[in-house]
Amino acid sequence: MAKNSTSSTAVPDTAWLGRGRHLGPEPEQDVRRNLIALKAAGVLDDFLDLDPVEAAASTVLHPRDESADPGPSARRLFEARWRVADDVTVRAQLTTYDPEARRKEDEGVTWVLAAEAEQAWDDHWPSPALMFWPDSDQVAWDHDTVAGVRLRTTNHLPKDDDELRHLLRDCTRQSWFIHVVVHEAMTPDAKGQQPISTFLPPSLRHRVVEHRGTPEQAQIADFAMKRELSVRMPRGGAVILPTVPQGADYEAERFTVRTVFLDGSEPTELLDRVREFAALPRPMSPEAERALTRLRQGWHLLTPDEELVHAQDMVTKYAEALDAMTTSRDLYREAAEAAQAALAEVTGGDGVPRPPAAGPAKTEGSPLNALTKAFGRFREPKK
Structure with a gap:
């Protein structure tokens, strides 16, 4: 039973x-x-x-x-x-x-x-x-x-x-x-x-x-x-x-x-x-x-009015999805450009790393800090 x-x-x-x-x-x-x-x-x-x-x-x-x-x-x-x-x-x-x-x-x-x-x-x-x-x-x-x-x-x-x-x-x-x-x-x-x-x-x-x-x-x-x-x-x-x-x-x-x-x-x-x-x-x-x-x-049998509303809803969802993809693409591009700029600052533009300058370390001007600052901007939600 x-x-x-x-x-x-x-x-x-x-x-x-x-x-x-x-x-x-x-x-x-x-x-x-x-x-x-x-x-x-x-x-x-x-x-x-x-x-x-x-x-x-x-x-x-x-x-x-x-x-x-x-x-x-x-x-x-x-x-x-x-x-x-x-x-x-x-x-x-x-x-x-x-x-x-x-x-x-x-x-x-x-x-x-x-x-x-x-x-x-x-x-x-x-x-x-x-x-x-x-x-x-x-x-x-x-x-x-x-x-x-x-x-x-x-x-x-x-x-x-x-x-x-x-x-x-x-x-x-x-x-x-x-x-x-x-x-x-x-x-x-x-x-x-x-x-x-x-x-x-x-x-x-x-x-x-x-x-x-x-x-x-x-x-x-x-x-x-x-x-x-x-x-x-x-x-x-x-x-x-x-x-x-x-x-x-x-x-x-x-x-x-x-x-x-x-x-x-x-x-x-x-x-x-x-x-x-x-x-x-x-x-x-x-x-x-x-x-x-x-x-x-799980309904499929729509009236003409329901089909129109459904189509409009799908257009809105597709537009939102496309906008989100575009935003993500732009963020990735900006991150890549920032990374390249930071790398150029570290290597002097020729791809060869430069030794640190003599004297006391300057935190703000160090190559590592340049990379950190470059990527840090993209960790913020608003960016």
């Missing part, structure tokens, strides 16, 4: 972060097709498809910042820009990664998505996930990094107690998503099997994973959650799992719903609790922090 490492930095209210796995054969091709279609439809302003090595070498805004490097296991880097609420620009990066060495090949390609808007994020805006991934159940992009867990559907809890506790630990320590456990008081019909995420606002829909406990799992689920997370599983109700370590604003009772009707109707109380939980300060993992930093400092 991955180590639980968190940052003291909270996710900004302008950002949307996601991490998952694509189990299909051609994840990058699925992204390209979706980006091309959305740009043609006018949904996206523009997008870029970059090789990670080239992207790191050609970082526009902060070319010397190592955080702009997506890492050696990165396969592809995609950038997209779109507008919401008429004039609010959203910038987003999606990076695909090779599976970790300890994983099986059939466990898919990991992806990390970081998006940020020019103002506080509104959950009713379009989901950044669907700007890169197609909105199709046939494309398996929506798997969590926790094995056996998927977005956009209901995930049944393991029947084995040890497996259940292991799942709870992984979901609360490793996953970037919000995890909700719903207990079925009785086996629901087709309408009741519909995941609650379908009732959520678009941008929140792809941040929630729903787990289901069968009627006979009430006791085992309650025991496992009480032991692992200090929360209770109400029979026929639901609970939103805390993150580990648990945030100061989380109250188990507050995020527990006693009754959820799984009849296809909108579970209003549970949806309200999910939205409330999503608005709580959420600490970023180191990986999430790197993804957001890379988005901010």
Whole structure:
């Protein structure tokens, strides 16, 4: 199991972060097709498809910042820009990664998505996930990094107690998503099997994973959650799992719903609790922090106005660098001329050293002093 490492930095209210796995054969091709279609439809302003090595070498805004490097296991880097609420620009990066060495090949390609808007994020805006991934159940992009867990559907809890506790630990320590456990008081019909995420606002829909406990799992689920997370599983109700370590604003009772009707109707109380939980300060993992930093400092997809500002900034920097080189050249030339003059004073101009004159040594007129005075002038900062 991955180590639980968190940052003291909270996710900004302008950002949307996601991490998952694509189990299909051609994840990058699925992204390209979706980006091309959305740009043609006018949904996206523009997008870029970059090789990670080239992207790191050609970082526009902060070319010397190592955080702009997506890492050696990165396969592809995609950038997209779109507008919401008429004039609010959203910038987003999606990076695909090779599976970790300890994983099986059939466990898919990991992806990390970081998006940020020019103002506080509104959950009713379009989901950044669907700007890169197609909105199709046939494309398996929506798997969590926790094995056996998927977005956009209901995930049944393991029947084995040890497996259940292991799942709870992984979901609360490793996953970037919000995890909700719903207990079925009785086996629901087709309408009741519909995941609650379908009732959520678009941008929140792809941040929630729903787990289901069968009627006979009430006791085992309650025991496992009480032991692992200090929360209770109400029979026929639901609970939103805390993150580990648990945030100061989380109250188990507050995020527990006693009754959820799984009849296809909108579970209003549970949806309200999910939205409330999503608005709580959420600490970023180191990986999430790197993804957001890379988005901010490793951005390539500039608007025409940004390109103009960037070009002007580069002209200023080149002019400053040229001025510094010219100043250094002049200083070196003056130092060389002073050294030659001092040497001529010592040798009499013919390159042959002269013996010191007889009589008491005169410090001010000695050849050594002449050289010292000549070079001393260039040790002063102002020279």
